[in-house]
Amino acid sequence: MIDLKKFIAKNIFIAILVVFSQLQSQRTLTVGGTNWTVTIPSITEAGNNYAGTYESSTNQIILAASVPLLLTSGKVSMHYVANPTWNSNLILSARRTGDGTTTCVGCSISGGTTYTVIPPTTDIEFFRITAVLALASYSNIPVQLQLSGVSVTLPATSYNSQIVFTISAL
Known part of the structure; x- marks a missing residue:
């Protein structure tokens, strides 16, 4: 004979697991903003070097991220890809200048x-978003970029890269 209470409790538990697993997969990340072209002033006197470090506007990149409910977190990570040329002496950094x-x-x-x-x-982890019993949805998260390592010792050419942002569970 089937115990109706156990049967109902088991099915409710399975339904909760299915809903929870669906919510866990609903993290989203949208990246906006404009390309950053670093303007490097000319050197006009022998023996001088470049300033070495340059910063973009404080909202060069705008992120929007969502993390599902039920005490969960989302980790926003980043890396760059040479596009097509990059010099390993150049150091690209980013920081979040606001919460959005x-x-x-x-x-x-x-x-x-x-x-x-x-x-x-x-x-590499950039920042985290934590949801507490609600959908954590942030928009207009401003990101600033920094380029360092610029030197007269680098070959003169155009260097390009593309930053890749991802969001995942912790």
């Missing part, structure tokens, strides 16, 4: 407020 906007009460965004060196090909 959210209507989520009790949710939080943390990390990434100091420059983080962006590695080539391997992701």
Whole structure:
């Protein structure tokens, strides 16, 4: 004979697991902004070097991220890819210059407020978003870029890279 209470409890538990697993896969990340072209002044006197470090506007990149509910977190990571040419002496970094906007009460965004060196090909954590019993949805998260290592010792050419952002579960 089937115990109706156990049968109902088991099915409710399975339904909760299915819903939870669906929510876990609903992290989203949208990247906006404009390309950054670094303007490097000419050297007019022998023996001088470039300033070496250059910064973009404080909102060069705009991110929007969502993390599902039920006490979960999303980790936003980044790396760069040479596009097509890059010099390993150039160091690309990023920092989050604000929290963006959210209507989520009790949710939080943390990390990434100091420059983080962006590695080539391997992701590094940039910041985290934590959801507490609500969808943590942030928009207009401003990101500033920094380029360092610019020197007269680098071959004169155009260097390009592409930053790749990802969001994943912790």
